[in-house]
Amino acid sequence: MEHDVAKYDLVTTWKGGKASQTCCRSCIIGEQIQPSSHYVIDSDEPEMLGGQGLAANPQQLMLAAFNACMTAAFAHEAEQVGIILTYLEIQTCGELMTNISARCQSSADNSSDRLQYVIRVSGNGNIRQFEQIHCRVISASPNRWLLAQNMTIEGDLILI
Structure with a gap:
């Protein structure tokens, strides 16, 4: 927490309906690229809001x-x-x-x-x-x- 700025690169792709998937491509803290930053986060709206409720909204x-x-x-x-x-x-x-x-x-x-x-x-x-x-x-x-x-x-x- 000694660095004041972090840079992020994320890409979110529509997966149909109200679902999406975000790929966290990079995280740079200071000038150092953080390893293992290729995480995937799924998201979907609940059925009441038109989604299928298959992931956190x-x-x-x-x-x-x-x-x-x-x-x-x-x-x-x-x-x-x-x-x-x-x-x-x-x-x-x-x-x-x-x-x-x-x-x-x-x-x-x-x-x-x-x-x-x-x-x-x-x-x-x-x-x-x-x-x-x-x-x-x-x-x-x-x-x-x-x-x-x-x-x-x-x-x-x-x-x-």
């Missing part, structure tokens, strides 16, 4: 990326201050509009889009240390920052 993938980014940031921040984690789980629940054009046509604000997450953590730190880590994660997670530009995000921390 785009919103689930977005929230999975949110959780993964927060998890990595939390583990990194804990490591930076010498805290050894024994358990870390982030649960996110959200309410997202499924029809963005309806929002554009209405004068309503984005208050209906809301994420709530709970971080369950244990390790050799105390509640104050974990709260400080959580505050640093809020500042450090690029995915959290991006989503927070357009919706309300509320988080809780539970020491277990």
